[in-house]
Amino acid sequence: MRRPVEPVQVVKKRRDEALQKLIGQVPYIRFLGVEFDRRGDELTAVLPFKDELIGNPMLPAIHGGVTAAFLEITAIIELSWGLLWEDMEKPENSDFRFGDAPFKLPKTIDFTVDYLRSGLPRDAYARARVNRSGRRYASVHVEAWQDNRSRLFAQASGHFLMPSRDE
């Protein structure tokens, strides 16, 4: 027998709640003010500009450390979201709620940021692409831009230790 089709609002609510809970549990994401837009499984990280993010008051420009942190957050959430999505989208998991089962975040092994132009005092956006995700390690590339999608102000790539899943 076929399963009844779930109403779209129910599916959206489940996904949005899981994403918001994943992000909301990390104090540092709140500290920087990073938010996430979701279209299906695609995430875009948004960093709304505020004065505390400035690294060079003369220009002014966003702090290089903020840019690095923003990209690292984007990479970690993208990886975590991938793990979460797998569980959440199983047909038998229609009652999925983030936090019901323990959830561990990936750990950064190394992270390299390439600063292409200075970060302007405006909102910044970033998207991560998981190039390889094995049982233990994952390799992720992140791109960040401000006004124009094709004019990146920073890009990064990093390796992450994935949480062991059979514990």
Add this chain to the structure above:
Amino acid sequence: MTTPDQSVSAQVRQKIARQFIEAIPHSRSLGMRLTELGEGTACIEMPYDEKLIGDPETGVIHGGAVSALMDTCCGAAVMAHPTGPIATATLDLRIDYMRSATPGQKLVTTAHCYHATRTVAFVRATTTDEDTSRPVATATGAFSLERAKGGAA
């Protein structure tokens, strides 16, 4: 021939570097404190704060906060280089994470600008918590250098 840059005393240079770092809003909001400034070297401390937690399960500080500390400290080491740069910006920064920082402990980063050309500075840095025998993270970076007009080549 003495260029204006070379006549600038070490003290003045240190003052410029210190002002440069203390005027950074983001470094202030993370509670960073410059504790040492030498010839192309810098040491900066950052206190533990719950708002910087990256892993809610363990209370371990987020890698991003460590990056901000490393980036600031590397920039400070560049500014403290004996050739007297007037500004710098990060071109590239790689961070390797050796272990989780112990929750509740302050982080201390030391950076060394070990080579500077006319336009680029190369820097290495190490971060530890209170156990200084085992590094938490190390970094290597390339930074742009801006020199005063008519300064040393």
